[in-house]
Amino acid sequence: MDYIYLSDLFSNVIELKGKDIKLKGWIKNHRKQKEFGFIYFSDGTCFKQLQLVYDKELKNFEEIQKIKIGSAIEVIGELIESQGGGQEYELKVKELKLHGDCTDDYPIQPKQHSMEFLREQSYLRLRTNTFQAVFRIRSVASMAIHEFFQSRGFIYAHTPIFTASDCEGAGEMFRVTTQDLNKIVKTGKVENEKEYFGKPVGLTVSGQFEGEAFAQAFSKIYTFGPTFRADPSHTPLHIAEFWQIEPEVAFCDLEGIMDISEDFMKFIIKYTLDRCPDEFKFLDKFVENGLIEKLIKVISNKFVRATYKECIEILQKADIKFQFKPEYGEDLAKEHERYITDYFKCPVFITYWPQKVKKCFYMKQMDDGTVANADLEMPGIGETYGMSQREDDFDKLDKYITELGMDKSEYIWYMNLRKYGTTTHSGFGMGFERLIMYMTGMTNIRDVIAFPRTPGNCLY
Amino acid sequence: MDYIYLSDLFSNVIELKGKDIKLKGWIKNHRKQKEFGFIYFSDGTCFKQLQLVYDKELKNFEEIQKIKIGSAIEVIGELIESQGGGQEYELKVKELKLHGDCTDDYPIQPKQHSMEFLREQSYLRLRTNTFQAVFRIRSVASMAIHEFFQSRGFIYAHTPIFTASDCEGAGEMFRVTTQDLNKIVKTGKVENEKEYFGKPVGLTVSGQFEGEAFAQAFSKIYTFGPTFRADPSHTPLHIAEFWQIEPEVAFCDLEGIMDISEDFMKFIIKYTLDRCPDEFKFLDKFVENGLIEKLIKVISNKFVRATYKECIEILQKADIKFQFKPEYGEDLAKEHERYITDYFKCPVFITYWPQKVKKCFYMKQMDDGTVANADLEMPGIGETYGMSQREDDFDKLDKYITELGMDKSEYIWYMNLRKYGTTTHSGFGMGFERLIMYMTGMTNIRDVIAFPRTPGNCLY
Numbered sequence: 001m002d003y004i005y006l007s008d009l010f011s012n013v014i015e016l017k018g019k020d021i022k023l024k025g026w027i028k029n030h031r032k033q034k035e036f037g038f039i040y041f042s043d044g045t046c047f048k049q050l051q052l053v054y055d056k057e058l059k060n061f062e063e064i065q066k067i068k069i070g071s072a073i074e075v076i077g078e079l080i081e082s083q084g085g086g087q088e089y090e091l092k093v094k095e096l097k098l099h100g101d102c103t104d105d106y107p108i109q110p111k112q113h114s115m116e117f118l119r120e121q122s123y124l125r126l127r128t129n130t131f132q133a134v135f136r137i138r139s140v141a142s143m144a145i146h147e148f149f150q151s152r153g154f155i156y157a158h159t160p161i162f163t164a165s166d167c168e169g170a171g172e173m174f175r176v177t178t179q180d181l182n183k184i185v186k187t188g189k190v191e192n193e194k195e196y197f198g199k200p201v202g203l204t205v206s207g208q209f210e211g212e213a214f215a216q217a218f219s220k221i222y223t224f225g226p227t228f229r230a231d232p233s234h235t236p237l238h239i240a241e242f243w244q245i246e247p248e249v250a251f252c253d254l255e256g257i258m259d260i261s262e263d264f265m266k267f268i269i270k271y272t273l274d275r276c277p278d279e280f281k282f283l284d285k286f287v288e289n290g291l292i293e294k295l296i297k298v299i300s301n302k303f304v305r306a307t308y309k310e311c312i313e314i315l316q317k318a319d320i321k322f323q324f325k326p327e328y329g330e331d332l333a334k335e336h337e338r339y340i341t342d343y344f345k346c347p348v349f350i351t352y353w354p355q356k357v358k359k360c361f362y363m364k365q366m367d368d369g370t371v372a373n374a375d376l377e378m379p380g381i382g383e384t385y386g387m388s389q390r391e392d393d394f395d396k397l398d399k400y401i402t403e404l405g406m407d408k409s410e411y412i413w414y415m416n417l418r419k420y421g422t423t424t425h426s427g428f429g430m431g432f433e434r435l436i437m438y439m440t441g442m443t444n445i446r447d448v449i450a451f452p453r454t455p456g457n458c459l460y
Numbered sequence: 461m462d463y464i465y466l467s468d469l470f471s472n473v474i475e476l477k478g479k480d481i482k483l484k485g486w487i488k489n490h491r492k493q494k495e496f497g498f499i500y501f502s503d504g505t506c507f508k509q510l511q512l513v514y515d516k517e518l519k520n521f522e523e524i525q526k527i528k529i530g531s532a533i534e535v536i537g538e539l540i541e542s543q544g545g546g547q548e549y550e551l552k553v554k555e556l557k558l559h560g561d562c563t564d565d566y567p568i569q570p571k572q573h574s575m576e577f578l579r580e581q582s583y584l585r586l587r588t589n590t591f592q593a594v595f596r597i598r599s600v601a602s603m604a605i606h607e608f609f610q611s612r613g614f615i616y617a618h619t620p621i622f623t624a625s626d627c628e629g630a631g632e633m634f635r636v637t638t639q640d641l642n643k644i645v646k647t648g649k650v651e652n653e654k655e656y657f658g659k660p661v662g663l664t665v666s667g668q669f670e671g672e673a674f675a676q677a678f679s680k681i682y683t684f685g686p687t688f689r690a691d692p693s694h695t696p697l698h699i700a701e702f703w704q705i706e707p708e709v710a711f712c713d714l715e716g717i718m719d720i721s722e723d724f725m726k727f728i729i730k731y732t733l734d735r736c737p738d739e740f741k742f743l744d745k746f747v748e749n750g751l752i753e754k755l756i757k758v759i760s761n762k763f764v765r766a767t768y769k770e771c772i773e774i775l776q777k778a779d780i781k782f783q784f785k786p787e788y789g790e791d792l793a794k795e796h797e798r799y800i801t802d803y804f805k806c807p808v809f810i811t812y813w814p815q816k817v818k819k820c821f822y823m824k825q826m827d828d829g830t831v832a833n834a835d836l837e838m839p840g841i842g843e844t845y846g847m848s849q850r851e852d853d854f855d856k857l858d859k860y861i862t863e864l865g866m867d868k869s870e871y872i873w874y875m876n877l878r879k880y881g882t883t884t885h886s887g888f889g890m891g892f893e894r895l896i897m898y899m900t901g902m903t904n905i906r907d908v909i910a911f912p913r914t915p916g917n918c919l920y
Contacts, residue, residue, distance in 0.1 A: 003711070005613060005679065005680075007613050008613075024710075024711040024883075025679070025711075026881050027881075043679045043710075043711075044615075044677050044678035044679045044710075045613050045678065045679050045680065070880050070881045071881050072710075072711075072881040072882060072883045099711070099883060099884070100852065100878075100881050100882035100883050101881075101882070102879070102880050102881045103879045103880065105879075106879075106880050106881075108880075123670070123673040123873050123874075123876075123877070124673070124677075124880065126673065126674060126676075126677035126678070127676070127677040131677075132677070132678075135615065135617075135674075135677075135678070136615060136678075138616075138618070139610075139615040139616040139617075140610075142606075142616045142618075143606055143610045143616065146602075146603055146606050150599075150600075150603045153465060153467050153468075153505050155504075155595065155596060155599040156598075156599040156602045156603065157595075157599075157910065158598070158602075158686075158703060158909065158910060159910070159911070160701060160910075160911040160913060160918075160920075161621070161663075161686050161688075161701055162700065162701055162913045162918050163918070163920065164918045164919065164920060165920065174636050174637075174638060174656070175636070175637055175638065176634050176635070176636055176637075176663070177634075177635055177636075177637055177641065178634060178635065178690050179641065181637065181639065181641070181644060181650040182650055184641060184644045184645060184650075185644060185648055185649060185650055188645055188648070189645060190641040190642055190644075190645055196634070196690050196692070196700065196915060196916075197700075197913070197915070197916060197917065197918040198915075198916040198917075199918070201918045203621075203636070209920070210583070210910065210911055210920065213583040213584070213586065214586060214595075214910070216586075216587070217504050217586035217587040217591075217592070217595075218504035218505065218586070218592075218595070218596075219465065219485070219503045219504045219505050220465075220505065225685065225686065226618075226621050226685065226686065228621075230638050230656050232656070240622065240656065240657075241620060241621055241622055243618060250484075250503075250504075250532075251463070251484040251485075251503075251532075251559070392560065413583050413919075413920055414583075414920075416583075417583070418560075419562070419563045419565075419566075420530050420562050420563065420566050420568075420584065421486050421487075421530045421531050421532040421560050421561075421562045421566075422532060422560035422561070423484075423532045423559060423560050424559070449618065450617065450618060450619070450620075450670065450674070451619065451620040451670055453620060453622045453657070455656060455657070455658075456656075456657060456658040457657065458620075458622050458623070458624045458657040458659070458661045459624065459873075460620070460623065460624060460625065460669070460670065460873055460874075
């Protein structure tokens with residue numbers, strides 16, 4: 001008899017009612033009574049679990065009663081309307097056998113575990129309700145990203161992880177080496193020419209520059225892959241390895257990339273809400289009250305666009321005493337961001353920041369000392385990600401790179417993109433984990449990536 | 461006037477015929493005559509190019525004649541049926557202006573460039589016909605991968621890039637460090653405890669193990685992300701950074717994973733053939749004659765399954781003198797693989813190899829000294845990728861890990877998956893670039909990944 005997945009069972013309950021069904025999965029909970037037993041069963045293919053009811057009629061009743069939580073089982077039974085409360089359907093067991101046993105030291109028990117404890121069991125925490133919800137949403141949101149871009153004709157660009165740029169500066173860059181560090185101690189010399197690549201390289205912090213090369217060939221492209229920062233900050237928002245989404249669009253100005261950005265956010269949220277109702281209900285109840293309402297608000301309202309200058313004026317007129325005085329030419333503090341999103345009561349693109357605040361050499365320089373960029377501020381969390389029109393003028397780029405004291409030789413190819421058929425072009429860079437935090441209500445970035453890498457932590 | 465993309469133009473020619481249209485893109489070729497000019501125009505959104513025809517009536521005729529190949533332009537014109545041969549439609553130009561100039565040293569000219577030359581211009585080669593075809597196919601095939609798995613309920617798992625396993629052995633693993641190598645020379649000591657992670661880590665060679673942890677929680681999962689090997693081989697098949705697809709499926713045996721594997725290959729090929737007809741026609745003509753026929757054969761035939769033992773017998777009976785004598789217990793040589801696919805005239809899963817040939821500790825051990833694995837051999841290229849049922853018995857795994865002299869402490873978590881509700885489970889690991897080579901006919905792996913990383917080469 002073929003087995004079916006729980007996701008298929010729940011989407012076909014009407015047809016399957018009264019029929020015998022075979023399932024394979026794991027025991028999440030097991031309540032035993034003298035004549036009966038109840039098993040909460042999941043195969044991880046959907047958020048819903050199924051209650052299995054077995055009784056003394058089964059010839060292996062006593063063996064079944066010994067099966068421990070966490071064990072893998074195979075079960076055949078009839079799908080019936082549930083006698084008890086709490087669920088619509090249950091399985092009246094006809095055969096149940098152990099597939100894979102679980103030892104007594106199994107750390108995941110049907111009780112509340114702390115997030116800290118679960119982080120130390122990251123290979124097992126995927127089996128808990130919270131992480132089942134978070135990682136199904138993460139997977140569906142990933143698909144939403146591909147759907148969004150591919151249906152609009154964007155090319156998926158796999159930009160490189162190894163990078164030759166900025167690998168000597170290395171402030172926030174991880175360095176890759178094939179030299180034996182102990183050998184360096186022994187010989188007393190660094191032999192970069194013996195490196196795999198013949199020179200030092202690092203791990204990319206962004207695929208933007210290569211993405212721009214793609215956009216100058218295909219017009220519309222996106223990246224979606226891992227990027228790295230050796231940021232030593234111990235905060236719930238920082239992590240060494242994270243996934244980024246970085247579209248680049250030729251013949252597109254700042255207004256254009258804000259349009260794409262807004263459509264993108266709304267699409268991802270709606271797509272995921274539609275496909276994970278049980279997961280969002282659970283998170284709304286146990287992780288962030290009001291989560292669903294918050295997300296629906298985002299998809300139903302037009303985002304506001306306000307210049308940095310306008311925002312400074314709003315802040316300066318505000319009837320509130322800020323810890324940091326808002327001043328033109330200074331960065332916005334968290335309290336300022338919060339005030340702005342409260343003021344507009346919706347997501348806000350803050351546009352055209354002073355160049356000296358942003359100091360990003362690749363942002364398009366305007367005549368008034370600002371750059372053609374925008375940061376998207378979301379109510380409740382503040383800045384989520386940035387976007388900009390890219391500097392398309394070779395000479396301006398050249399001059400600013402010199403001014404910032406950067407090693408120009410590394411950027412010649414990037415600058416050349418401005419010599420060979422340059423275009424008005426723009427892009428954004430979004431940290432995927434930040435988006436998933438926002439969508440799930442999880443407050444620590446370590447809990448939205450399966451195997452988080454943070455200072456001092458690299459498990460498995 | 462809003463501009464449209466060339467891909468939208470070509471899918472709506474009937475409606476657009478006779479209408480004025482605005483386009484933005486690049487000049488691929490420019491033929492000038494006294495009274496006329498012809499521009500081959502592309503915006504990279506589809507493989508087809510459009511011919512723009514302009515004449516002396518335009519007031520900036522002389523300026524237009526000076527516009528160089530590679531330049532970005534904006535053009536308005538009427539879509540008309542083509543007067544000349546070679547194309548169905550062309551644009552009769554009414555306005556044409558330069559958007560971004562191109563300097564005379566532009567390396568990509570409308571002539572045949574060698575692959576070697578183009579590799580040195582990897583940020584520009586994306587603009588050539590061949591790479592437009594290859595990278596559009598790569599993008600569409602990526603989408604096919606997500607479609608295939610997501611529509612079957614698989615969870616997309618982002619497995620980590622930084623890994624703590626096997627980072628001391630480091631045979632083929634890149635090591636990551638935040639130590640300053642020059643400081644090691646100065647102080648004369650390696651301070652692993654000062655590393656970002658507090659210990660040495662490496663770049664993953666595979667997401668399989670973490671994928672197994674995911675599968676034991678969600679039943680069906682897949683990875684699709686970059687992996688790394690510091691393999692110093694200078695061959696057209698080896699590369700340091702490549703993307704892998706690694707599904708893992710709980711409650712699935714070797715037969716099951718072969719079924720998925722076969723469905724997967726056929727789905728990806730069909731999906732991509734359907735969506736990139738122009739690209740495949742081009743590659744069939746200029747890169748591999750018979751490419752389309754080869755691919756259609758793959759999707760229309762059932763793959764054969766033959767045991768390693770059967771294959772050895774076929775090879776031993778063969779009426780041919782091999783350079784290497786086929787013998788039970790030895791690996792198959794390229795010539796053997798070729799004979800087997802010629803013999804069956806279709807893709808062949810070679811199954812149940814002797815454990816001592818494969819030496820993979822995670823493959824399910826059978827009673828006869830074989831393992832429950834399969835290599836898929838494709839006509840013309842031989843072994844493409846492998847799959848196996850995973851060893852689900854804690855004690856057997858433990859014993860073999862000891863026998864192979866591996867550092868057991870690194871694998872405790874992986875072994876524990878066999879203690880906590882173990883399942884019959886299987887997976888495969890496919891190198892994405894190898895698949896794209898097979899699908900495009902490209903013979904060097906450096907030409908199917910945009911920015912290839914090989915020994916001595918890390919451009920940008």
